[in-house]
Amino acid sequence: xxxxxxxxxxxxxxxxxxxxxxxxxxxxxxxxxxxxxxxxxxxxxxxxxxxxxxxxxxxxxxxxxxxxxxxxxxxxxxxxxxxxxxxxxxxxxxxxxxxxxxxxxxxxxxxxxxxxxxxxxxxxxxxxxxxxxxxxxxxxxxxxxxxxxxxxxxxxxxxxxxxxxxxxxxxxxxxxxxxxxxxxxxxxxxxxxxxxxxxxxxxxxxxxxxxxxxxxxxxxxxxxxxxxxxxxxxxxxxxxxxxxxxxxxxxxxxxxxxxxxxxxxxxxxxxxxxxxxxxxxxxxxxxxxxxxxxxxxxxxxxx
Numbered sequence: 001x002x003x004x005x006x007x008x009x010x011x012x013x014x015x016x017x018x019x020x021x022x023x024x025x026x027x028x029x030x031x032x033x034x035x036x037x038x039x040x041x042x043x044x045x046x047x048x049x050x051x052x053x054x055x056x057x058x059x060x061x062x063x064x065x066x067x068x069x070x071x072x073x074x075x076x077x078x079x080x081x082x083x084x085x086x087x088x089x090x091x092x093x094x095x096x097x098x099x100x101x102x103x104x105x106x107x108x109x110x111x112x113x114x115x116x117x118x119x120x121x122x123x124x125x126x127x128x129x130x131x132x133x134x135x136x137x138x139x140x141x142x143x144x145x146x147x148x149x150x151x152x153x154x155x156x157x158x159x160x161x162x163x164x165x166x167x168x169x170x171x172x173x174x175x176x177x178x179x180x181x182x183x184x185x186x187x188x189x190x191x192x193x194x195x196x197x198x199x200x201x202x203x204x205x206x207x208x209x210x211x212x213x214x215x216x217x218x219x220x221x222x223x224x225x226x227x228x229x230x231x232x233x234x235x236x237x238x239x240x241x242x243x244x245x246x247x248x249x250x251x252x253x254x255x256x257x258x259x260x261x262x263x264x265x266x267x268x269x270x271x272x273x274x275x276x277x278x279x280x281x282x283x284x285x286x287x288x289x290x291x292x293x294x295x296x297x298x299x300x301x302x303x
Contacts, residue, residue: 020227024234027285031238035285037194039243039250042201044072053081053150055141055172057164058088058129059110060219061156064232065190067212068205068249070117080120081148084110085137085168090129093221105221112218116211129164134171141175145183153183154251156190158262165190173262185259188251191228193235193285198252202239206246209233235285 052073054062062070062082073080088106089099096102107124114120123144125137145153158169169187176185187194194200205212216229233247240248 023285028238031285032242035239035242036196037198037200037239037250039200039202039239041243041245042203044069044203045076047073047152048076048078050151051079051081051149052152052154053083053145053148054154055083055085055168056156057084057086057162057168059084059106059113060088060216060222061165061190063113063212063215063219064229065156065188066154066249066251067215068208068247069203069251070120071208071211072203072205074117074119077119080117081123081150082120083123083125083141083144085125085134085141085171086127086129086132086164087124088129091221092224094224096221102221106219109219109221113215116215132164132167134167135174137171138174138178141171142178145175145179145181149181150183152186154186154188157187157192157194159195160190160192162191165192170263173259176256176260183256185254185256186251187254188249189232189235191232194250194252200250200252202243202245202248202250204240204245204247205236205249206240209247231285 052070054066054070056062070080087103089103091102091106093102093105096105103126110122110124114122125140127134127137153172155169155172156165158166160166172185187198213233219225222229236247236249239250240246
């Protein structure tokens with residue numbers, strides 16, 4: 001590497017570190033004023049004897065958003081099924097040379113995480129990250145859910161800068177139209193917080209946070225995402241502090257009829273598909289939520 005490149009990389013890393021620090025300070029200072037959720041505590045024990053299913057686009061979206069809640073389900077001996085809809089091959093790691101190698105690494109990590117639970121089964125749909133057509137997986141996912149027969153289905157927020165999260169939610173929307181199973185649907189944040197108009201339910205997970213961090217450390221292929229992981233954990237801690245709890249994880253119930261119409265809400269989906277780069281949880285959380293509201297209302301345009 002030439003001297004000019006080294007200097008550029010150093011300056012860029014310095015710039016990113018300073019920007020991150022400013023965002024943390026800004027969010028800390030304005031968190032209570034700007035983060036205005038209707039938030040209600042819930043006891044995960046009420047879900048005992050239910051079959052739980054997570055449908056997520058990437059290996060790590062389950063643990064990053066719901067690692068503590070999953071631990072509680074596992075401790076209650078609930079049966080947990082995790083369905084990964086893509087292979088996550090587009091992730092970057094300096095020592096991984098190809099997309100196929102990345103996909104293999106991520107699957108290996110998923111198996112390692114599975115070993116940390118007693119009651120988890122995992123399924124890989126193996127769609128190629130970013131380039132997949134969600135409609136081609138409708139039959140596969142419908143068949144799988146009919147076999148699993150879950151009572152509760154969790155999936156990540158579809159308002160996200162990663163197109164796989166948008167497609168993942170659309171796939172669930174299409175499948176919901178076909179299935180006659182009675183299931184509760186719950187949406188939860190991964191890289192992007194839920195909207196303020198959601199009725200948020202939270203579960204206190206301070207007792208499980210070390211377990212969650214241990215699992216996140218298994219995702220070595222996502223090393224470059226460490227700051228992003230840290231920001232998610234920081235957000236969970238700040239939300240908990242706001243309501244005088246420790247770490248919390250949150251979700252919002254989503255009505256099946258609303259979910260089934262997700263693909264028809266062109267105002268939201270078209271804005272996301274057109275310009276997904278405008279949403280980023282790794283920047284200011286406060287500004288991200290404000291930006292998301294404008295996107296959903298069709299009022300945001302990149303300058």
